[in-house]
Amino acid sequence: MKIKEYRIQFIQMLTSLYGEGEAESFFYLILEEKQKLKRIDLALQPDLVFLEEEIVVWNSILEQLKLEIPVQYLLGKTSFYGLDFEVNSNVLIPRPETEELVDWIISNNLKIEQSKNLKILDIGTGSGCIAISLAKNLPNAQVFALDVSEKALATAKKNADLNEVNVTFLHQSILDTEDLGQEFDIIVSNPPYVRNLEKEEIKKNVLDYEPHLALFVEDNDALIFYRKIAELAQKNLTNSGQLYFEINQYLGKEMVELLEKMNFKNIELRKDIYDNDRMMLGYLL
Numbered sequence: 001m002k003i004k005e006y007r008i009q010f011i012q013m014l015t016s017l018y019g020e021g022e023a024e025s026f027f028y029l030i031l032e033e034k035q036k037l038k039r040i041d042l043a044l045q046p047d048l049v050f051l052e053e054e055i056v057v058w059n060s061i062l063e064q065l066k067l068e069i070p071v072q073y074l075l076g077k078t079s080f081y082g083l084d085f086e087v088n089s090n091v092l093i094p095r096p097e098t099e100e101l102v103d104w105i106i107s108n109n110l111k112i113e114q115s116k117n118l119k120i121l122d123i124g125t126g127s128g129c130i131a132i133s134l135a136k137n138l139p140n141a142q143v144f145a146l147d148v149s150e151k152a153l154a155t156a157k158k159n160a161d162l163n164e165v166n167v168t169f170l171h172q173s174i175l176d177t178e179d180l181g182q183e184f185d186i187i188v189s190n191p192p193y194v195r196n197l198e199k200e201e202i203k204k205n206v207l208d209y210e211p212h213l214a215l216f217v218e219d220n221d222a223l224i225f226y227r228k229i230a231e232l233a234q235k236n237l238t239n240s241g242q243l244y245f246e247i248n249q250y251l252g253k254e255m256v257e258l259l260e261k262m263n264f265k266n267i268e269l270r271k272d273i274y275d276n277d278r279m280m281l282g283y284l285l
């Protein structure tokens, strides 16, 4: 079958669920990943065909997309901050909002790292996307990353190798940690922050396939991870150390209050590209 004919069918089958634009973008993502072909190749060689066995693979992906399994899990990879990351159902798929947080940390620290060997800790690293993109872009920094999930850590380690960076991984439950045992210049975390009451806003592809361990918190204690991490930061951040969080868009005010109460200074709350309160920074002066 000609690829361009299959393309039309593929997009048609997914349009009601995803819309034509997204269905088309899936097609080209898979084309690049599975066939090593780009959009332009198809335009230049309109008679390219799929082999029988290739169609079997494509049809299987198509069926799974109909079940709303995220395309990143089907391909086993995604890109974040210009780097490639392996992903699977043990780790959250890195989000563009988190790229903005990483970008903020890098721009605040590019100058500092020239005169100082920064020590950075990422808490709840998941795929490792934050820790690894920081290690790549702040090459003099010493980066540590912690997670409660051994399976997530195995993926994060592969991603560190894939991106040729050195990150020290720690298998640890942050809620059971009393002291981090060393000092850091930067602590960053994108912990679970979605409340059960927000479940109805969450799309099926996230709710049914991404790890709940990385996403959800109890309605009555939504800031449990932030409180714990801020307490540890009070003990384990250096003088003028920076604490960065990705946060629940509905809890910006509560987060500022929490950090103020815990004596953090120069607190800054930032919005993401979608104009939602999404990240913050506090200093321990």
Ligand code: GLN
Pocket: 095, 190, 191, 192, 193, 194, 206, 214, 215, 216
């Ligand atoms: N931003 C993610 C989502 O909306 C949640 C990430 C998290 O809980 N840390 O799915």
